[in-house]
Amino acid sequence: MTAAIPNRNPVKGSAVLITGCSSGIGRESALLLARRGFTVLAGVRRDADADALRSLNLPDLVPVCPLDLTNHEHITAAVEFVADELRRRKLAGLFALVNNAGGGQPAPVELLDLERFSTELRTRVLGSVDLVQQCLPLIRPARGRILWIMTPALMPTPFVASIHACDFAVDCIVRTLDIELKPWGVPNVRINCGGIRTPAGLRTTGDVETLLKQGPPERIGLYVDALRRWAREMAEFDRNRTDPAKVAEKVCTALSAERPKRRYSVGYMAHAARLLYTTS
Ligand SMILES: NC(=O)c1ccc[n+]([C@@H]2O[C@H](COP(=O)([O-])OP(=O)(O)OC[C@H]3O[C@@H](n4cnc5c(N)ncnc54)[C@H](OP(=O)(O)O)[C@@H]3O)[C@@H](O)[C@H]2O)c1
Structure with missing residues (x-):
């Protein structure tokens, strides 16, 4: 494994497409x-x-909109827009794709x-693969790389199965792509995030309350004690969540490294979760 070079200046202007840039x-x-x-x-869904x-007036920050990963036409139009922007800026290709967009219940x-x-799977798994398929002709000429923002917790954990099911699938796809794309020198890099202080992360306890109120009464009663106990644990977890700026730094490190590591870990409990996974 080669050590990363933190914060090295990238080749000026190297183009990076990131999904889910409205928040977090x-x-x-x-x-x-x-x-x-x-x-x-920067991919976003809404104008x-x-x-x-745009209002931030950063000349090198270009919104790509609408980019909803559940919508194949959006993905095709977004990739065409990116190709035009690369031509306009006289860039040889797309240096990186960062698959970030997602959410969970x-x-x-x-x-x-x-x-x-179904929406989670179409966003995190199918939409990301669709985007990878369509971006690869732009990534190859730049000898670019693909980053995947995901959780490290690849163990069965109660009440977050839909999120982790996506991560299991993504983990398999990333590691397979890493092998398949070796001939073109396109690494696939996992950014394993622990608890990060973002709107999605902080929605968990509220979502549990909504489920308790709106779930089918004859079934929800079976889980009420366990869900309440878990929500209390999550409230404690939420207090320790890591600033998303730390993830951004890790993304920058992975993009600035001449030869990136296959996996970076960042955020509250990320290392512990990874350890549990590798020893289970
Ligand atoms: N926060 C954590 O603790 C944590 C830990 C591990 C991994 N992650 C992963 O990190 C990624 C980013 O999440 P975050 O924590 O930063 O939450 P966030 O602030 O809620 O950001 C999620 C982003 O994904 C976008 N998005 C959701 N569904 C989409 C779709 N179908 N198509 C395109 N964009 C979509 C959202 O756009 P809208 O505003 O339009 O909804 C938003 O921009 C997610 O994949 C999440 O699973 C988060």
């Missing part, structure tokens, strides 16, 4: 990278979020909302 880790990473000299193509990014498997679960 994606937004924080987009801003940091644009300030560090990358050209950042208002694109306008918010805390619930016992018995009570998972299947419509939402």
